[in-house]
Amino acid sequence: MLRMILPLLAVAALCGCGILYTNVHNARSYRSATPNEVKASPTDETVSGMGCNKSLLYLVAWGDGGYIAAVKNALGPRDGILYDVKCDIKVNSVLVGLYSKVCTKVTGRVAKL
Numbered sequence: 881m882l883r884m885i886l887p888l889l890a891v892a893a894l895c896g897c898g899i900l901y902t903n904v905h906n907a908r909s910y911r912s913a914t915p916n917e918v919k920a921s922p923t924d925e926t927v928s929g930m931g932c933n934k935s936l937l938y939l940v941a942w943g944d945g946g947y948i949a950a951v952k953n954a955l956g957p958r959d960g961i962l963y964d965v966k967c968d969i970k971v972n973s974v975l976v977g978l979y980s981k982v983c984t985k986v987t988g989r990v991a992k993l
Contacts, residue, residue, distance in 0.1 A: 953986075
């Protein structure tokens with residue numbers, strides 16, 4: 881029985897499936913408000929926020945690198961709506977899968993609700 885399980889575990893570990901633990905949220909496409917749709921003013925503050933996913937040996941992955949997490953980090957405790965949004969994705973990888981970090985960075989202006 882052990883002779884059957886060990887090769888299966890080795891193949892699963894090498895395939896990069898994230899089989900041991902995965903809790904990752906990736907960036908998706910969302911519509912951003914424009915200055916005409918919100919009560920924009922020249923004094924609106926420009927903010928930025930980031931959400932990151934990390935993985936180790938293609939076996940364990942964690943983090944929330946999605947657009948929503950980045951927007952929440954950008955707004956923080958402010959009560960407003962983010963408009964004129966720019967989104968960037970940054971990838972850092974060490975030895976192709978030994979350790980990787982993928983971050984979604986959102987920059988925009990905050991209008992009062």
